[in-house]
Amino acid sequence: MGTDERLAVVVEPSQVRLLPGDEDPYKWDRVEEKEHLFQKNLSDLSIRALRELIESIGDSVAASWKSPRAELAAKGIENVSTKTQKSRHPFLLTNSVSPQYPPSLDSDIGFSAKINDLQQVKNELIGERDIWKTKAEAEAAMRRDVEEASSQLKTTADELEEENRRLEIRINEMKLLLEQSRLNTMQYRGVVNTILRMVQGLKRNVPQGSQKEIMRDNDDNC
Template sequence: MSLTSNQRRARARQQCRVALAAHIRKSPLKTSYKNLTEPPDERLGLLVPPQHVRLHPPFEDGYAWSVLQGKEYLLDKTLGNGTVGRYEEIIEEVGSSFEAVTPQRHQPECAEHGTTSSDKPKSPEASSTSFTQIIRQLENEKQLLAVELESTRAYSTQLLRKDGEWQEKTCNLEKELQESRSSVDQLEFELRRAGEGIIAAVTILRNCQHSKEDSTSLEPDDKDP
């Protein structure tokens, strides 16, 4: 016999409560990468009956929920007002997108969102860092690195552009130098030809002068004796 929609919803809600209660029982007091394998006595260890699990527990319940940015919608309703899809998503995301922490440790996060925190003194556990806080810190660092990377890329692009400009200027200078060398070679060639022409002209002139002098010396003397 198939279940009605209300029966499916009730079953999904109960499964969600059981999953949340199990998570609260084993949720770490101070989360870090090495603490994930700590023995049970180092964990939250609250025995909350599934039917008493809440998404918005009061301070005296001994636990609170720390949720990643963007996943707050998972806890925006009470368990009694959820849908089958929402219950299934909560079961899937508990321990990865949100976790159970001590109320003291959750207070700084509440203050950031403008909610009122309890005036009760904080226990040493309050300084513990939850995995959601670690992820937020890593996301902030990632954003800073992304900004630095973009700045480095822009600077690299600028350097490449300047390098291209200098290479173009160098090519132009080399081209001008080559043209200047060609002009110098042409001038030297013309000067050599001009020099050779001058030498040839001087030689011819001298030869003509010598020939004239020889002709003059061979002419007879027309004077009477």
């Protein structure tokens, strides 16, 4: 069997497994760098891993027989090809590094199917990118709103702090004025009391007749 010779077995897409069972006639040959792609079932792969797998087929990943073809023929494996020619997405196992698709119409269908699969993966990746882009833009807008709100709150807090400082200064000034007024009142009261005592002393020192004369002079002056 040459390096480009086909194994002539077509497998339904639903029967293609990354973890082949005992009943599967094929196995996966791959380089060590692609081993991580074969740790899960095909349906469990992420879009990124699925795309990597598709791009690796024929390069660093290929399917091959588990046992010699004579043994497979004895088990009737060759008949599988005639039963699956109508498969929409045929997958042909090969022992070469480049997986081959059935010839003629089936080859066109297989190639178109692979192109469609790649386009679907591309569209899914674009959709996923757009989703993350939308999320990133929303988060960026939210971050800007939070920063603007924080800046406004800081400005308001600074203004309130400045107003509070001015109020404290005004209150202290009022306290000083009140204290000065209290001291002035006490001083004026002392002066008034002193004057009253002096008047009372003068009254006691002036004779009674002189007091009447003084009062009469005051009346005449009025």
